[in-house]
Amino acid sequence: xxxxxxxxxxxxxxxxxxxxxxxxxxxxxxxxxxxxxxxxxxxxxxxxxxxxxxxxxxxxxxxxxxxxxxxxxxxxxxxxxxxxxxxxxxxxxxxxxxxxxxxxxxxxxxxxxxxxxxxxxxxxxxxxxxxxxxxxxxxxxxxxxxxxxxxxxxxxxxxxxxxxxxxxxxxxxxxxxxxxxxxxxxxxxxxxxxxxxxxxxxxxxxxxxxxxxxxxxxxxxxxxxxxxxxxxxxxxxxxxxxxxxxxxxxxxxxxxxxxxxxxxxxxxxxxxxxxxxxxxxxxxxxxxxxxx
Amino acid sequence: xxxxxxxxxxxxxxxxxxxxxxxxxxxxxxxxxxxxxxxxxxxxxxxxxxxxxxxxxxxxxxxxxxxxxxxxxxxxxxxxxxxxxxxxxxxxxxxxxxxxxxxxxxxxxxxxxxxxxxxxxxxxxxxxxxxxxxxxxxxxxxxxxxxxxxxxxxxxxxxxxxxxxxxxxxxxxxxxxxxxxxxxxxxxxxxxxxxxxxxxxxxxxxxxxxxxxxxxxxxxxxxxxxxxxxxxxxxxxxxxxxxxxxxxxxxxxxxxxxxxxxxxxxxxxxxxxxxxxxxxxx
Numbered sequence: 001x002x003x004x005x006x007x008x009x010x011x012x013x014x015x016x017x018x019x020x021x022x023x024x025x026x027x028x029x030x031x032x033x034x035x036x037x038x039x040x041x042x043x044x045x046x047x048x049x050x051x052x053x054x055x056x057x058x059x060x061x062x063x064x065x066x067x068x069x070x071x072x073x074x075x076x077x078x079x080x081x082x083x084x085x086x087x088x089x090x091x092x093x094x095x096x097x098x099x100x101x102x103x104x105x106x107x108x109x110x111x112x113x114x115x116x117x118x119x120x121x122x123x124x125x126x127x128x129x130x131x132x133x134x135x136x137x138x139x140x141x142x143x144x145x146x147x148x149x150x151x152x153x154x155x156x157x158x159x160x161x162x163x164x165x166x167x168x169x170x171x172x173x174x175x176x177x178x179x180x181x182x183x184x185x186x187x188x189x190x191x192x193x194x195x196x197x198x199x200x201x202x203x204x205x206x207x208x209x210x211x212x213x214x215x216x217x218x219x220x221x222x223x224x225x226x227x228x229x230x231x232x233x234x235x236x237x238x239x240x241x242x243x244x245x246x247x248x249x250x251x252x253x254x255x256x257x258x259x260x261x262x263x264x265x266x267x268x269x270x271x272x273x274x275x276x277x278x279x280x281x282x283x284x285x286x287x288x289x290x291x292x
Numbered sequence: 293x294x295x296x297x298x299x300x301x302x303x304x305x306x307x308x309x310x311x312x313x314x315x316x317x318x319x320x321x322x323x324x325x326x327x328x329x330x331x332x333x334x335x336x337x338x339x340x341x342x343x344x345x346x347x348x349x350x351x352x353x354x355x356x357x358x359x360x361x362x363x364x365x366x367x368x369x370x371x372x373x374x375x376x377x378x379x380x381x382x383x384x385x386x387x388x389x390x391x392x393x394x395x396x397x398x399x400x401x402x403x404x405x406x407x408x409x410x411x412x413x414x415x416x417x418x419x420x421x422x423x424x425x426x427x428x429x430x431x432x433x434x435x436x437x438x439x440x441x442x443x444x445x446x447x448x449x450x451x452x453x454x455x456x457x458x459x460x461x462x463x464x465x466x467x468x469x470x471x472x473x474x475x476x477x478x479x480x481x482x483x484x485x486x487x488x489x490x491x492x493x494x495x496x497x498x499x500x501x502x503x504x505x506x507x508x509x510x511x512x513x514x515x516x517x518x519x520x521x522x523x524x525x526x527x528x529x530x531x532x533x534x535x536x537x538x539x540x541x542x543x544x545x546x547x548x549x550x551x552x553x554x555x556x557x558x559x560x561x562x563x564x565x566x567x568x569x570x571x572x573x574x
Contacts, residue, residue, distance in 0.1 A: 121531070
């Protein structure tokens, strides 16, 4: 039990700034979203009428929404799995070397600091069909690359750009996880004649599973919510609907399509999804604390 | 080292170097592209080696105008980004320190409720509630202002949690000793708590600075006046020029300048950055 101060009014004063900002910029808009989700507003915001659950009914009968869900799932899992595999591979290599470990780390982690939108632009140009060196090289290898027209290629592009940014994060956590694996276990296995590859899959990888699971959740959350910039600066959800993720769709329908009710209904659905993800993350973290 | 396998060590080094090269590839290409005149891009692919127009482009972009429809020079937008990043960082740290202090060291009714209200902000990223938040800020007449850029992003559950953890680990004897010596709550806060949380604050500062600098959607929506453009979002405005008229060399130079400060912070304060990253996820 922490020793506390007896003042009664002071804590409220201390909490006031945080509570005010939260109330004005978080709770109020959230409440507005909830309210708007039950109304139909005309595009000029002049009048609106109560439509009950109609926005939600419309949303869940709209094939485009399901397509966007599918797109989001494909995108998120691709980013998570690709980013984690590359990072784990590099972390295993970095864990092996003795000389220059810190230099390697420095040279691998900086993309974390690059804004998603900028990451998108950088890769966008590398793959640009008319001037990008990679597109050119792909062309000479027989692949006709044009992410302006081909939805799958556009998806590959945003996955690469988003993954590139996230490798650094995964790398740091995997490296920390690898360094926490008891050396005695590895040595014992090594004396018994287990090869490095075998040691990795039978000892190291299972011991890394808490880190892996934690990173999976973090990466999915990242791909869901923090890649808005990548998509907006490059494909804008296109071509067609091929990279229109759920978060991008909220923005697109609300600000460009001016369908406020529909956008608000999507916001509400997303809030529910974030809520579930946060609870999963929180429960997992509690468990981690218990066992460590 | 458990066993000596020279070839495996060699492969490890080679793989790491390949990884680094791949990670650096887009930045390398941007750097090369920024040294060629704009006309080099219309006719063919991006040249693979440096050109000679580099100085000129960088100078124009940095001091005269960013180009591609934006008349503001990059240094002005850099200043805007800096104001926003520092505003968000200091704001978050200040209000989180205060609220964590209140939650840990005082007992008052609805303490848990307050904690949960703050916790809820975790569940509502700006992107998710973007339309209503925009309306609220527009109603408050905060469009095109530094207050509008920073204030809505200042509430932070992560920082509050971090400081709460940190405060909870402070032994009760310390508080008791301070009280016996006649220290009031403010004195305790400034003379004991703040100095003790120094490294935590510094680590959080690094992470939050990157977060603030890299804000994209929010400034994009609420600034329509060039004078308030931040650097990261200006790229989007620059890209919305007609395809044929885009000066790619200027875009590349601006992109590199936009990523320079946060990257420098990560590399220069690597230890604090790693600590902040690990702490923020606890």
